Each structure stands twice: as C-alpha cells, then as structure tokens.
Amino acid sequence: MFAGGLAKKRKQTRIRWTIYVSFIALAIAFAIVADWPKLQKNLANPEVAASLFPDIVFLAARNTLIFTAVGFTGGFIIAMTMALMRISKIRVFRVVSTIYIEILRGLPLLLTIILVGLGLPLGFSAFRQMPIFWRGVIALALVTGAYMAETIRAGIESVPAGQNEAGRSLGLSKGQTMRWIILPQALRTIVPPLTNEFVILIKDTSLISALGVTASTKELTRFAREEVISNANATPLIVAGLVYLALTIPLTQVAKRLETKKGRV
Numbered sequence: 001m002f003a004g005g006l007a008k009k010r011k012q013t014r015i016r017w018t019i020y021v022s023f024i025a026l027a028i029a030f031a032i033v034a035d036w037p038k039l040q041k042n043l044a045n046p047e048v049a050a051s052l053f054p055d056i057v058f059l060a061a062r063n064t065l066i067f068t069a070v071g072f073t074g075g076f077i078i079a080m081t082m083a084l085m086r087i088s089k090i091r092v093f094r095v096v097s098t099i100y101i102e103i104l105r106g107l108p109l110l111l112t113i114i115l116v117g118l119g120l121p122l123g124f125s126a127f128r129q130m131p132i133f134w135r136g137v138i139a140l141a142l143v144t145g146a147y148m149a150e151t152i153r154a155g156i157e158s159v160p161a162g163q164n165e166a167g168r169s170l171g172l173s174k175g176q177t178m179r180w181i182i183l184p185q186a187l188r189t190i191v192p193p194l195t196n197e198f199v200i201l202i203k204d205t206s207l208i209s210a211l212g213v214t215a216s217t218k219e220l221t222r223f224a225r226e227e228v229i230s231n232a233n234a235t236p237l238i239v240a241g242l243v244y245l246a247l248t249i250p251l252t253q254v255a256k257r258l259e260t261k262k263g264r265v
Contacts, residue, residue, distance in 0.1 A: 041233075048235040052227060056236075059216070060223035061243050067133075067205040067219060071140030072198055078145025083152035084178075097149070104146035110207050113139040117211040133217055136208035144201055151193045155186035195255040199248045220244060 085097035104112065117135035121127040127135065159182050167177030206221035213222055224240035 043234050043238055045233055045235045048231050048233045049239050052236055052239050056223060056239060056243060060218055060220045063217055064202060064205050064219040067137055067140065067208060068198065068202045070137045071144055072201055074137065074141030075144030075148055078141060079148035079152050082145060082149035083156060086149065086153050087156060101146045101149050104143050109143050109204055110210060112143050113207050113210055132211045132213065136211055140201065140204065144197065148194060148197055151190050155190035156182060158189055159185045192255045192258040195251055195258065199251045202247055203244065
C-alpha cells in the first residue's frame with residue numbers, strides 16, 4: 001500500500017514537471033519567433049499610453065466604478081427581497097422569486113442588457129425617455145440581484161435554527177428576529193462571495209457599451225476600443241487591462257482574506 005502511494009506520488013511529480021517543461025519550451029519558442037520591436041510599437045507604445053491619461057482614469061475608470069456601484073446597490077436590494085421571498089412560507093412569494101432567479105440567471109447578461117436597454121423602450125415610454133446610463137445599470141442590477149439572491153438565501157439558511165428560536169423567546173417578532181439576529185450573522189458569511197460578485201460586476205460593465213454611450217459615459221472597454229481605432233494601435237487595450245487589474249486584484253485579495261478569516265472562526 002505504501003509502495004503504491006509512493007508510485008502514485010512519483011507519477012504526479014513527473015506529470016507536473018512535464019507541464020512545467022512544456023510551458024517553458026513554449027515561452028522560449030514564442031520569445032524566439034516574436035517580432036519584439038513590432039510588439040512594443042503596437043502593444044506597449046509609451047507615447048500612445050501617455051496620451052490616454054488622465055481621461056482613462058478620471059473618465060473611463062470613474063464611469064466603470066459608477067456603473068458598478070449603482071448596479072451593485074440596486075442588485076443588493078433586489079437580491080435581499082428575492083432571498084426573503086424565496087424562504088417565505090407564502091407559496092406565491094416562493095414561486096415568483098424562483099421564476100425571477102432562474103430566468104435572470106439563465107439568460108446571457110448581454111441579452112438582458114439589450115432587452116432592457118433597447119427592447120423595453122419599444123413598448124414603454126418611460127424607458128424611451130430614460131438615459132442609456134440608467135437602462136444599463138437597471139439591467140446590471142436585475143441580473144446581479146438574481147445571482148446575489150441565492151448567495152444571501154444560502155447565508156440566511158446557514159444560521160442555526162436555534163438563533164431564530166432564541167429571538168422569538170426574547171419576545172421579538174419574526175421580522176425583528178430576521179432583522180436584528182439572523183441577517184447580521186448571515187451578512188458576515190456572505191460578504192466574501194458578495195465581494196467577488198462586485199469584482200465580476202466591474203468587468204461586466206463593459207457590456208453596457210452595446211447600448212451606445214455618450215462622450216461622458218464611456219467605461220474602460222469602450223474608451224480603450226475607441227482609442228485603438230483612433231491611434232491604430234492596440235496599446236490602449238493593454239493599458240485598460242492594467243487599470244481593470246488595479247481595480248479588481250485588491251478586491252479579490254480582500255475577498256480571499258475574508259474567506260480565510262471566516263474559515264478560522
């Protein structure tokens with residue numbers, strides 16, 4: 001048995017080293033055949049990169065964060081409502097929330113954005129008069145709310161049943177028990193996945209450009225794409241990618257720390 005385990009470990013080690021060597025070989029081959037001067041000129045042109053500032057930060061990145069913050073706030077409100085309906089004892093509430101969550105989670109986000117931003121205005125004057133910004137963030141909120149609803153529901157159901165009984169024994173109503181005892185404990189559990197959802201939403205804001213944007217509402221991807229066309233150079237895409245990483249990596253690290261801290265509790 002010991003010999004079999006040792007043989008299996010050696011086999012796994014050989015597989016890992018084979019993968020490492022393959023990657024190194026591919027990297028060396030790429031370095032040999034690549035036209036580095038042309039790559040630098042078209043992907044890392046310092047003059048083009050410098051021309052993007054400060055607009056890529058104070059316009060594009062700012063708009064990306066605004067879209068994200070508004071969409072996330074609206075999504076959280078929707079998610080909390082749907083999660084409470086999903087665990088309700090009233091059958092109609094459960095059915096409505098289940099249908100909402102399954103449909104919005106099942107549709108591609110881009111399709112939902114186009115439907116809300118371009119489809120609904122055909123039948124509702126209120127949507128026709130609504131700025132593109134609000135059509136986009138409403139679509140983001142609807143979809144984000146569907147995903148976060150399941151996270152919040154799972155967090156609520158993870159709180160021991162005895163907590164609900166303790167609240168009721170203290171004379172609190174069902175609503176008060178949920179508000180003051182259950183939800184605070186659930187929120188501590190769901191903060192890490194909600195942080196990850198916020199990171200995902202930062203990247204998903206790029207899809208709002210499918211509705212068209214004004215000069216003042218460009219987010220990072222749309223800004224970079226227009227600059228690529230304007231400069232006939234792909235450097236703006238690299239710079240935009242770096243800005244996205246500057247926004248998302250710290251948040252993903254925060255989520256990891258929170259998950260680690262939660263695991264220790």
